[in-house]
Amino acid sequence: MNPWTAGRLLPRRRPKVLLARSHEETGVNPWTAGRLLPGRHPKILFGWGYEDPRVELEAFPPGGRVLAIAAAGETVSALAGAGFDVTGVDINPVQLDYGRARLAGAPAVTGSAERLLAAGRAVLRGLDPRWRPHNVAEALRQGDLTPLLASKRLRGLLACGLAPLGLVLRPGFRRSIPPRLDQVLLNRLRRGLRDRPAANPWAWRLLTGRDELATAPEPRHARLIHTDVATHLEQVPRGWYQGVSLSNILDGPDATYAARLERALAHALKPGAVVVLRSFREPAPRQDAGPVDRAMLWGVVEIRRMGAS
Known part of the structure; x- marks a missing residue:
């Protein structure tokens, strides 16, 4: 449960508006x-x-x-x-x-989130050939993403590219950004890609920009x-x-x-x-x-x- 739901720093039943920032x-x-x-x-x-x-x-x-x-x-x-x-x-x-x-x-179209992800993947492809689409697709099929996630260029891109988010996002969204977002996302990817990544549609979406496992929407x-x-x-x-x-x-x-x-x-x-x-x-x-x-x-x-x- 989100602790801010209570609207107080100290326990009490009735919510109270804290100082607006x-x-x-x-x-x-x-x-x-x-x-x-x-x-x-x-x-x-x-x-x-x-x-x-x-x-x-x-x-x-x-x-x-x-x-x-x-x-x-x-x-x-x-x-x-x-x-x-x-x-x-x-x-x-x-x-x-x-x-x-x-x-x-x-069918699906490209939204703001997909454009941001595509821009990051394009930069990464230019920095590290292992992140070219056919290499990523093969790694997903083989089930071993360790070399890709260990890329120093990936870590550098995440650190540099995600750092400004706190400055450019709308004010309300800034609070949801964890410190060291680059490390947080890498850890989440490592956990999520341990088990059968080839069968995970979100792995394909995030890493390749392709909806590889999609079927025609009903x-x-x-x-x-x-x-x-x-x-x-x-x-x-x-x-x-x-x-x-x-x-x-x-x-x-x-x-x-x-x-x-x-x-x-x-x-x-x-x-x-x-x-x-x-x-x-x-x-x-x-x-x-x-x-x-x-x-x-x-x-x-x-x-x-x-x-x-």
């Missing part, structure tokens, strides 16, 4: 802008999903109503295909329209709504959902918004319902990192059952 730290959800970097117009942030829906499929009670962040439509599609009654929400209207198209069977039925997730949860009848997948929604908003979301979940989820929450942050001391997510990007995957301590 910027205009985005007053309960506003920075995902509203539809951009990770400053700019005016919302964009498609994610052309692919970077979450493993197997986590939700194993955690949610069978059947029933569930809610997910729409994003690239992949988690929504997986839940709908498993027989859940799914509602997807997204605060970014451009991303929501894209998710709707994916659910109708449209049209799925789900309700997609343009709204903030806390607002939606506040407006549905009490006890409406049996499961909620929040992605990494709290990597950005401040403690005021987190407290609001906590209250909204308590209203909208029936006793015993399950919440899945990911975070890009590293686990706190003595915090369990949670189940394995094959996407490899997350520091914490939290599964919480409503009504459980």
Whole structure:
């Protein structure tokens, strides 16, 4: 559980607004802008999903109503295909329209995240021939990524390329960036690539920019709504959902918004319902990192059952 949810440095029941450090730290959800970097117009942030829906499929009670962040439509599609009654929400209207198209069977397009990854891979290919696409693909098929991840040029590129993120990201997102992000990401990749990387679609996406294991998307039925997730949860009848997948929604908003979301979940989820929450942050001391997510990007995957301590 995110400790900022309590809205206090010392234990007490009622949330209290801490000192605001910027205009985005007053309960506003920075995902509203539809951009990770400053700019005016919302964009498609994610052309692919970077979450493993197997986590939700194993955690949610069978059947029933569930809610997910729409994003690239992949988690929504997986839940709908498993027989859940799914509602997807997204605060970014451009991303929501894209998710709707994916659910109708449209192919993936390149989003902001994919463009950033492609730029990094292009630089790395020029520095280290081992990172040329056919070499990476062969390493994935062979299941031995050790030489690639041990590349000094990779470590140097990550250290130099990721260091400015704290300066260029929108203010709310800066708090979710772990110290020494280059080492953090390398460690997550090493852990995630130990077991059958050739069968991991996220390994192909991250390392090659190809959706090597993808099949033609099957049209799925789900309700997609343009709204903030806390607002939606506040407006549905009490006890409406049996499961909620929040992605990494709290990597950005401040403690005021987190407290609001906590209250909204308590209203909208029936006793015993399950919440899945990911975070890009590293686990706190003595915090369990949670189940394995094959996407490899997350520091914490939290599964919480409503009504459980």
